[in-house]
Amino acid sequence: MKIWQKITSFIERLAKLAVGTSLFVIVVIAGLQIFCRFIWKIPLIWSEELLRYLFIWTSFLGASLALKYGEHIGLEFFKSSLPEKSKQILILINESLILIFLAVIIKEGVHLSIFNLSQLSPAMRIPMGCIYLAIPFGALLMVIECLNSIINEFRKRE
Secondary structure (H helix, E strand, C coil): CCCHHHHHHHHHHHHHHHHHHHHHHHHHHHHHHHHHHHHHCCCCCCCHHHHHHHHHHHHHHHHHHHCCCCCCCCHHHHHHHHHHHHHHHHHHHHHHHHHHHHHHHHHHHHHHHHHHHCCEEECCCHHHHHCHHHHHHHHHHHHHHHHHHHHHHHHCCC
């Protein structure tokens, strides 16, 4: 199990780095866009598109981190009123339902990415499939976090 902990820890660090870097780049490009538009009166054509795509990727990577830290909307009210054994069962059911939902998202997200691979973005000419890839990639990271949560719940039982 130590290898699983190393993998999940590495993925978490990588996701944090990607989200932090992306947020920094978003702030810099947004500032540059404002400066160029209002000071030089020359708008950057590509900046809004890049900001949109960075925001999409940041949202899906951030969602996996939010799942890891339990920041998504949850069943806290119900969990707090249940005995420990029932809490564990509720957590396992909840994580299992999330896994099923994420499996559908991964499957459909891959189809969407492949379908849009030949379409290019208007300003930057990036294949749109690369942008849509954020959906299955973020969902895959969430699957890893769900599995980690399930493994941790089984460890608590022992």
